[in-house]
Every structure is written in structure tokens, then in C-alpha cells.
Amino acid sequence: MPANAEIPDPLALATAVGNGERAALASALNLLDDNREASRARAATFLSQLQSTADGAESRLIGMTGPPGAGKSSLTAALISVWRQRGLRVGVLAVDPSSPISGGALLGDRLRMKTSSDDDGVFVRSLACRGQFGGLSAEVWPMSLVMLAAFDVTLIETVGVGQREIDISRMCDTTCYVAQPGSGDSVQFLKAGILEVPHILVVNKEDMGAVARRTLSELGAAMSREHIDGQWQVPVLSASATRGTGIEALADAMEQHHDLLRTQNVLETRRQQYQAEWILKQLREEFGSFGLQRLGGEQHIANQLQTQQLGLIEQYEKLRQTFYSHYDGTSN
């Protein structure tokens, strides 16, 4: 953002985002990306306002992950058509889109092929950025909060297995893993326990025939069907994004998982946990584990966060200031 760009009024912006206004969404995402001090303060107020008014229970937060080129973007595009037919508005964050390995098109390009670009009910933002240590970058969670306030479905696409996979499952209600037919990787990861996290497994490209069916049965056999969360049988599905088969069933499985979480009344506490994890991660990166101890330790901080009704950045800034006040009575 240029140094002299106007900083929007945070309260008006929160209202406009809640109404799903596209221009407001774009400037909200820019505001979160803007490191000028005045912008950070407004971003803090903006997020507090947004978080205090948004009704989380109606919004679905879905992570879509899997190896490069498995068809995450193509499936997302196909799902968007189904969701739009069901009257749901959809926001997508594509993190690190188009891995060089698959040479896949940008998600935006795939969507342009599939959906009308003047549909106000769909908003896609690509983030070509990588966090430290290969994890997700820090902007992703605050940006998800913006999407959550504006849309019925927020979907985050990330490439990869391993750290990324785990990161995404720590900030999404429903994690969907897309497997590539013929690649033994997914089965290996499942056996190694890395893939305990997804709530839904889908083998894409079922149009490839026998090889897809074999991967499907291998995954089905390797999967311990009960999710670690309990009370959820992990479905192992088959689909083809390009032929449009299996998409309704995939959307149904996502809806069933959301319904379960809603019935269990855990959505709000989960999202508080994602928020606490995000804050702890930022603090750890900034001050190290020494800093966390200085603030009373992870558990203490997490408990403290639970009792505060503050927005994301306000909570984070408050803890930073506490840390600095231990040293010289000043904060910065």
C-alpha cells in the first residue's frame, strides 16, 4: 500500500464488510497487510468491531489441502458452483497458489473459467506468500476473520502435506484432504500418522479409472475411520473436478461436519482456540520461548485470552506491551 494511501474508518469498514461489499473486503484485506503504525491501530479496532458483531455459527470455515496438482483449485471451483446453487456466498483464500510443480493455473483463472466474474457472491484472494519455517504466513488467520464475517463459506486452499497440513487444521473447522490417484504418498502419510487430521478425504480425478479406484481403496483401508475429534466418521470420497462428479457428495460431507460442530456447540470455542494459537505463535516468533515464559507460560496466556472479549490484534498488542513493560516500563 502506498505510504500516503488513505486509511479507512474502521467502524464503517466493519459494517461494510459484514454486508459483503466487495470494495470494503478488498480494503479490509489491504488494511491488514499495511504495517504503518496508524494502520495497525485501525486494523485492531476494525477486527474488534468485526469480531464482536459477526455470528460465527452460520459460517463454515474449510481448509482444502493436499499435494501439488491434486486438483484443489479445480475442486474448489466446482464446489463454488454447488454452494452458489444452494444460495451460499463464498470467500476463498488461496495461499501460495499454483505450485511450480503442477504448473496449475491460478485459482482465480480456474474460477473465471467456471463462474461468472460479476457474481457478487464469490470473492477470491490469492496470497503468494510463505510463512517462516514453511508454515502458513501470519496474515492468513486475520484475513480468514474478514472472510468469515462476510461469507457463508470461507475456504482456505494450501498446498502440501506435513507442516502446512497441520497448520491449516489448526485454524479451520473442517479440513479436507485432496489425494492424487496413483501417488502412494497419501497412504504413507496416513500410516505415519501425519494424516490423522483431515475430516474428509477425497480422491480427485476419478475419471482416471482403475488407478483412482485403487488409491481410493488403499486410502479407505489405511484410514482409521473415527476422527481424533470423536463422533465423526471420516468419509473417503471419490470425485472428478473436471467432469463434475462427486461434488455434491463432497459439499454434503462438509455440511454434515459443520452441522455436527454446530450441534456440539463447539464452533465458538474452537475459533477462540485458533485465535489463541495464532497469538501464541506470533509471540513465540517475536520473543521466543523465553518471552512466553516471561508472560506466564502458554497455558496461562491461553487461559487469559479466553476471558478477554478483545479482538485479535488488541489481544496480541496487549501481551506485547506487557512483555515490554517488564523491562523498561515503556512499550513500542
Ligand SMILES: Nc1nc2c(ncn2[C@@H]2O[C@H](COP(=O)(O)OP(=O)(O)OP(=O)(O)O)[C@@H](O)[C@H]2O)c(=O)[nH]1
Ligand atoms: N483428469 C483430471 N484432471 C484434473 C481433475 N481436476 C484437476 N485436474 C487437472 O490437474 C491439474 C492441477 O489442477 P489444480 O486444480 O490446479 O490442482 P491444485 O491442487 O490446485 O494445484 P496447486 O495449487 O498448484 O498445488 C490441472 O491440469 C487440472 O486440469 C480431474 O478431476 N480429472
Ligand SMILES: [Mg+2]
Ligand atoms: Mg491450486
